[in-house]
Amino acid sequence: MSGTRPDPSKLYYREVPATWWLKKKSYFFFMLRELSSVFIAIFLLVYLYQIYQLTQGPEAYVAFSRRLSSPGWILFNLIALLFALYHSITWFQSSAIVLPLRVGERELPRNLFVALNVIALVVISLIILVLFLRLKG
Amino acid sequence: MAEPTITLNITRYRPGQDRAPTTQSYAVPYKEDWVVLDALNHIKDQMDGTLSYRWSCRMGVCGSCGMMVNGTPKLTCAAFLRDYYPGEIRVEPLVNFPIIRDLVIDMSDFLDKLKSVKPWIIRKEEKPVSQGEYLQSPAQLEAFHQFTQCINCMLCYAACPVYGLEPKFLGPAAIALGYRYNMDSRDQGQEQRAVIGNHDGIWDCTFVGECSVVCPKDVDPAAAIQRSKVDTTKTWFQSILMPWGQR
Numbered sequence: 001m002s003g004t005r006p007d008p009s010k011l012y013y014r015e016v017p018a019t020w021w022l023k024k025k026s027y028f029f030f031m032l033r034e035l036s037s038v039f040i041a042i043f044l045l046v047y048l049y050q051i052y053q054l055t056q057g058p059e060a061y062v063a064f065s066r067r068l069s070s071p072g073w074i075l076f077n078l079i080a081l082l083f084a085l086y087h088s089i090t091w092f093q094s095s096a097i098v099l100p101l102r103v104g105e106r107e108l109p110r111n112l113f114v115a116l117n118v119i120a121l122v123v124i125s126l127i128i129l130v131l132f133l134r135l136k137g
Numbered sequence: 138m139a140e141p142t143i144t145l146n147i148t149r150y151r152p153g154q155d156r157a158p159t160t161q162s163y164a165v166p167y168k169e170d171w172v173v174l175d176a177l178n179h180i181k182d183q184m185d186g187t188l189s190y191r192w193s194c195r196m197g198v199c200g201s202c203g204m205m206v207n208g209t210p211k212l213t214c215a216a217f218l219r220d221y222y223p224g225e226i227r228v229e230p231l232v233n234f235p236i237i238r239d240l241v242i243d244m245s246d247f248l249d250k251l252k253s254v255k256p257w258i259i260r261k262e263e264k265p266v267s268q269g270e271y272l273q274s275p276a277q278l279e280a281f282h283q284f285t286q287c288i289n290c291m292l293c294y295a296a297c298p299v300y301g302l303e304p305k306f307l308g309p310a311a312i313a314l315g316y317r318y319n320m321d322s323r324d325q326g327q328e329q330r331a332v333i334g335n336h337d338g339i340w341d342c343t344f345v346g347e348c349s350v351v352c353p354k355d356v357d358p359a360a361a362i363q364r365s366k367v368d369t370t371k372t373w374f375q376s377i378l379m380p381w382g383q384r
Contacts, residue, residue, distance in 0.1 A: 005245050010152035011235035016301040023208065027298060030345045094344060098363040105276055 033090045036083035043080040092117040143167040143218055144225040145176055147188065150236050158236060160227075161185075167222055173213040174202050177228070177240075190240035197353055200290030204240055205229040210295035212353045231295040233304075247291055250307050254315030254333060259326025271323040284317035284361055286354040293348035293358050299341055306341040307332065309348035309358030316361040319368075334369045342366075 021027040050068070053061040067073070095117070096110035142164040150158040163184055165176045174192055181188050192202040195214045202213045207227050218226070234242035258271075293309035300306045315333045318324045332338055342362045349359040 006237050006243050011237060011243055012150050012158060013235050014232060020298055020301065026347055026350065027345065094363070097360045098367060105279060
């Protein structure tokens with residue numbers, strides 16, 4: 001079959017521009033999904049450090065927690081929360097494709113899978129919030 | 138009243154003469170029931186016989202007429218002018234492939250990759266025809282049926298940014314077709330399709346998902362790739378946990 005190949009010296013190769021992900025909405029949202037991991041990772045590292053402060057005594061913990069309540073950190077947490085929510089939704093959407101729900105031989109609609117997971121996320125989050133408020137109060 | 142027209146801005150590239158592709162505009166008659174391919178055929182027949190492009194069946198079966206229509210990979214036989222009118226239409230050769238001439242791309246890379254996944258039924262031992270066919274239940278067919286619909290039009294390769302950035306990537310259609318045979322209850326050749334599980338196979342995929350969006354036959358290559366990732370991981374863990382097992 002190699003005889004049918006075109007002469008490589010006459011082909012024109014196009015470059016993928018560095019801004020390819022700005023060319024299409026779906027590419028942009030894909031990049032946002034990938035970027036969400038950075039914010040979630042930073043949040044978790046800070047959180048781990050906060051827990052580590054517990055081993056350094058109550059003063060150290062309170063001092064660090066106070067630093068975290070500055071407007072800058074609150075803004076960061078807000079952004080990280082939005083990214084975490086976006087990441088969760090896209091995770092459910094991806095899971096619906098990877099592990100389709102089946103009833104008998106029929107595949108259930110993917111939106112139903114996503115909806116069930118979102119409901120579970122909301123319910124579990126609410127339970128944790130209630131427990132947290134009870135323990136605090 | 139003058140007949141309404143629609144403008145097509147088409148990529149031109151003459152190998153050996155042009156340094157880089159240029160764009161040429163054609164005003165073709167606007168007809169409601171025309172698709173982009175009809176407009177290209179009108180140009181070729183009536184206006185400029187030098188325009189080169191691939192097409193054959195004009196009914197979404199052959200997979201030859203895939204091009205970028207306003208930046209989206211489409212079968213031009215299924216892209217109606219009325220969906221763009223009165224705007225202009227930009228027609229380019231499928232991206233992520235080298236251009237041979239005008240709208241014709243070099244598909245050798247895809248054909249090599251398609252062959253590498255051995256998209257045919259492989260048996261450890263063929264049984265003679267006299268023993269009858271390999272039977273399959275409707276449920277077993279359902280497990281891979283949608284992946285048999287692929288027409289090798291390569292729209293998914295043009296939609297895949299990973300393939301554009303990493304040309305070694307095996308790509309959506311080849312993996313989906315390999316997966317189709319791996320899922321076929323009559324097939325025993327999974328080990329011969331190890332290329333799917335290699336680094337340049339499924340693990341290059343970052344799950345952008347556009348391959349499944351642009352597919353004109355509703356094949357879901359993104360699902361095939363992610364499910365292959367799960368299967369491969371399971372097999373790998375089994376081989377670690379139970380090295381004395383069959384797999």
